Amino acid sequence: MFFPIKDYNPTRKVSYITILLIAINITVFVYQAVISDLNLNVFKNAMIPWEITHMKTIESPVGIEVQDQYGYTQRKLIYREISPFLTLFTSMFMHGSILHLFGNMLFLWIFGNNIEDYLGKIKFILFYLLSGLGASLVHIIFHSNSMTPVIGASGAVSGVMGAYLILFPTAKVRTLVFVFIFITFVDIPAFIFLIVWFIFQFLYAGGEGVAWLAHVGGFLIGLFLIKWWRQKKPKVELIE
Numbered sequence: 001m002f003f004p005i006k007d008y009n010p011t012r013k014v015s016y017i018t019i020l021l022i023a024i025n026i027t028v029f030v031y032q033a034v035i036s037d038l039n040l041n042v043f044k045n046a047m048i049p050w051e052i053t054h055m056k057t058i059e060s061p062v063g064i065e066v067q068d069q070y071g072y073t074q075r076k077l078i079y080r081e082i083s084p085f086l087t088l089f090t091s092m093f094m095h096g097s098i099l100h101l102f103g104n105m106l107f108l109w110i111f112g113n114n115i116e117d118y119l120g121k122i123k124f125i126l127f128y129l130l131s132g133l134g135a136s137l138v139h140i141i142f143h144s145n146s147m148t149p150v151i152g153a154s155g156a157v158s159g160v161m162g163a164y165l166i167l168f169p170t171a172k173v174r175t176l177v178f179v180f181i182f183i184t185f186v187d188i189p190a191f192i193f194l195i196v197w198f199i200f201q202f203l204y205a206g207g208e209g210v211a212w213l214a215h216v217g218g219f220l221i222g223l224f225l226i227k228w229w230r231q232k233k234p235k236v237e238l239i240e
Helices: 016-035 038-045 049-054 084-093 098-119 121-142 154-167 190-203 212-232
Strands: 002-007 062-067 073-078 172-179 182-189
Touching: 002 098, 002 190, 016 038, 016 084, 016 098, 016 121, 038 073, 038 084, 049 084, 049 121, 084 121, 098 121, 098 154, 121 154, 121 212, 154 190, 154 212, 172 190, 182 190, 190 212
Parallel strands: none
Antiparallel strands: 002 172, 062 073, 172 182
16 A cells, blocks of 8 residues: 655745645535534535436435534435536536545655646646546446535546656655554655556556546546647757
8 A cells, every 4th residue: 555745856936726626625625524514514515427427417315414503413304406408517526535635745745836836826726627527427437327426526636647757757755564563655657656546546447446447537538638738848949
């Protein structure tokens, strides 16, 4: 098992969009998990594949347990009111736990600032949203009738990682490595870290509880998007 700590790949400018995306994700989580009720918000605003493939909102109420202001658990019936298409975007900024949030935001900060530096602010926003949208659609293709809510920035962040593999394959990544009881820090090339990470996502694709195929899809979409953008980038000719 391994976990990235930082990369040795400086940026030319302050990564304002990456910082803004992290701030939005944290703000949404604080509101939904601390100020409001996390389970309630997941059922109201998460993406549900069945709704996308049938292009209609679930009409029957969903019963969930929520805590009132005194700490007592109550059963509450809620209706899905948000449009299915909009959930493709709202779900991208929601997380199920503090660890889920921390992992995604750490990966976004390590790999996202360099992609923003390369693309520029507007293109990076578009790239991020397209990666997240594409990742969700890949998940839907393989789980078209699933009624399980899907949330998280993982698909968009995976797209960022796919772009990083193309643009900065030899950049060093400071990595925390766990091998049974042995723990150490190593600096490894980004292409090794990212390829190994991708293989694990692919191998776990049949598992429950995590949208592994969304990770795979987001990574591949980010990889192809950045290759297409590189081809479209104007070449600069030097005049002597």
